Amino acid sequence: MISKELIAASTKPLVLAILSEGESYGYELIQRVKDLSGGNIEWSEGMLYPFLHWMEDEGLIESEWKESDSGRRRKYYRLSTQGTRTLKTEYEHWLTVHNALTKLWKTVPHLT
Amino acid sequence: MISKELIAASTKPLVLAILSEGESYGYELIQRVKDLSGGNIEWSEGMLYPFLHWMEDEGLIESEWKESDSGRRRKYYRLSTQGTRTLKTEYEHWLTVHNALTKLWKTVPHLT
């Protein structure tokens, strides 16, 4: 069970990176991340929807209601210019921390 | 400026990994992490000390007051057996998330 801290830290970069591939909507994002992580990352709707609203308020993503072929209405999100920039800094910050951790892990016996 | 979410997610694995090299104390941990990260990760004392107390309560680390050669008293921490186990699961969880992110980042143009 992945800690809520790690979930909190990875949600923004994950959403931004997925949307960089093309538009998507809440429900699909949840499943995409579950798939990508082999079932280890499970977002709840109550966590993701408010977060998407917040990201939109921050100008990182833009939304549009659309009718899917099934007739169901979905709120599609896409990256804004600002979101694309933020994806890059999120990537850099993650690597900064990852590199610090990697240096340490290398010296730990029986870790890998 | 690294987000508080990313700081929160990385503090536990960083402390555990540093202590796996040998005992250390609060003030030194703060500097060690600053060094390791090229100055990008700056822990505050008000954040770290309560966290170390919490880790000790959880049984991840053990402490001992000692007199340093300079005559100053320091509270030295070392990994417990439980802490060593937790270091391993923290490592695995981090990699799970890191791998999911890496898959996505590979397809993003101009990211690297």
Place this chain on the structure above:
DNA sequence: TCTAATGCATAGCAATGCTAGGTATGTTAA
């Protein structure tokens, strides 16, 4: 026609992060 899956939304409060403030000692420079 009942259940499960899809799909979005938020009130409300329990939990918590960490700012801001405090204590104390050793060292260096003026």
Place this chain on the structure above:
DNA sequence: TTAACATACCTAGCATTGCTATGCATTAGA
């Protein structure tokens, strides 16, 4: 001498926030 800085640890207290729990609506399948 003594001021200033670095070292070293601690916590009260509360503003902030995460997300559980719940609700609504539609479509698919059994």
